[in-house]
């Protein structure tokens with residue numbers, strides 16, 4: 327659907343985008359995620375035709391659009407600042423691209439009313455942009471970008487100017503609309519939660535280059551570079567002893583590891599190789615679990631601090647060797663674990679079936 | 695809050711002494727005949743000569759300010775969009791200077807360049823064989839004043855339009871392109887409609903400025919053109935036709951014209967969408 331090959335962009339002495347490659351499938355929702363200045367917007371603008379690449383190519387289907395004007399690309403773009411025309415009502419804004427395409431009155435009316443219903447703004451259609459709230463404006467901008475049935479929709483931080491509550495509900499709206507219409511979507515964001523929630527695939531960018539491409543699960547649980555690992559969520563780096571490597575039912579490598587006498591299984595990350603008999607991996611705070619002290623195969627640990635985050639509570643837990651790890655648990659159970667309490671600590675890989683530990687290894691590791 | 699208002703006192707005092715009191719003076723003397731309250735002077739202004747003067751002044755001011763406003767818009771638009779920041783600064787600075795370059799120096803400068811034996815006139819005649827005098831151009835007539843007015847109205851228009859033009863969002867233009875529209879459609883459907891209030895406002899100020907221009911027109915044309923400010927000048931300066939009461943009546947009428955055209959400016963400012971606040975919801979207004 328969209329094929330971006332070796333795309334580069336230089337601004338004077340600044341390499342804003344470096345060797346960017348991406349192939350998108352029809353109907354796919356892909357997100358460019360990265361810190362400020364990582365070149366996300368620049369990629370999007372080059373796809374839209376608002377910026378011309380220094381080198382590389384962009385294909386839409388079989389058509390090479392690299393040097394086409396934005397008018398000829400027929401791509402929908404939603405700006406962070408909405409960019410609604412201030413002198414046109416919501417209705418007129420949405421109808422505008424259809425007027426440009428010289429569609430007949432009846433078709434335009436039907437399409438615009440359909441979209442107004444889809445975004446739930448039928449009763450606001452005659453309002454000017456400044457008479458609409460931020461969320462309403464963004465929905466109008468979305469409808470305008472979709473009204474002419476573009477094969478590709480580009481979104482530049484579409485929700486970042488909105489407050490948390492509106493952002494949450496608009497995320498759902500956005501995903502629903504995208505699914506309903508099946509439009510291929512490329513979104514830019516620096517909000518990792520948004521990216522993880524909405525995307526089929528995520529492209530993590532740093533300093534103009536792609537760090538990693540993968541599903542939300544891949545990116546979250548198997549970050550392939552130190553940058554991705556540090557950028558998305560929190561991790562506890564741990565060094566464990568490799569007991570065994572086995573093949574999973576679908577052919578992936580699974581390590582059986584031992585850490586502080588605790589034996590657990592971990593799906594192999596392509597880039598992390600054991601060094602000798604040990605391996606360093608990043609464990610998400612919510613991949614740890616508490617058991618009663620002395621619980622089967624667990625590590626004896628002490629809770630030294632608790633931070634209430636709302637639905638989850640973060641525990642700072644001290645291990646026998648006096649190092650600490652961060653552990654997240656549902657706040658509903660946090661009452662059972664006061665500061666100073668002793669607990670049993672376990673690690674489970676959320677990508678593996680519950681309780682997946684190779685029995686033979688468990689036996690050899692715990693010869694009790 | 696109260697203290698803040700006190701700070702305006704000097705301005706009010708200034709207005710009172712130099713604008714409001716003199717205006718009332720003009721008003722009362724224009725209404726005072728030999729036997730108290732009288733409309734004689736106003737009745738006199740409704741004669742053919744003064745009617746012609748108002749007509750000529752209006753026509754000259756309107757044509758020159760419309761052209762200046764269009765030019766000003768084009769220049770301001772180009773200035774905002776150019777990436778040549780040096781040129782931008784030079785033209786902006788030049789505009790502020792030229793907008794204030796009027797009166798005697800301007801008249802002299804024009805006579806030296808575009809007068810019957812001005813440098814440019816002679817140059818055109820000798821080297822390009824274009825005889826602008828024979829073509830009807832006369833610095834002391836409508837055509838000459840028109841060009842002279844443009845020379846200070848255009849830079850004034852640039853300065854007045856610049857803030858509005860520079861607050862056009864680049865995204866509006868880019869959105870237009872991604873939706874399939876051309877640059878001209880952007881101009882027609884967004885840029886011009888959005889700027890229309892400030893264009894009208896600017897036009898109001900330019901018109902008022904042109905209508906009340908006195909020294910420049912007097913020095914260039916003197917009695918050879920029938921303009922309201924020049925007539926008023928004759929009547930209050932005590933030449934052949936000294937007639938204070940009539941001059942005051944004409945002044946009052948001119949003030950009404952100026953008041954109307956300036957009120958266009960205020961009205962247009964309030965209509966502007968450029969200053970509509972972001973993030974306001976429909977029911978919160």
Ligand SMILES: Nc1ncnc2c1ncn2[C@@H]1O[C@H](COP(=O)(O)OP(=O)(O)OP(=O)(O)O)[C@@H](O)[C@H]1O
Nearest residue numbers: 337340342360361362363364365366367368369516
């Ligand atoms: N027109 C331009 N001229 C010069 N430099 C530019 C231009 N546009 C972008 N840049 C630079 O290119 C780099 C990438 O910018 P870009 O806007 O793509 O980043 P981004 O990932 O979208 O960041 P953000 O999250 O802040 O929007 C930045 O360092 C920026 O300063």
Ligand SMILES: [Mg+2]
Nearest residue numbers: 366367368514
């Ligand atoms: Mg950006």
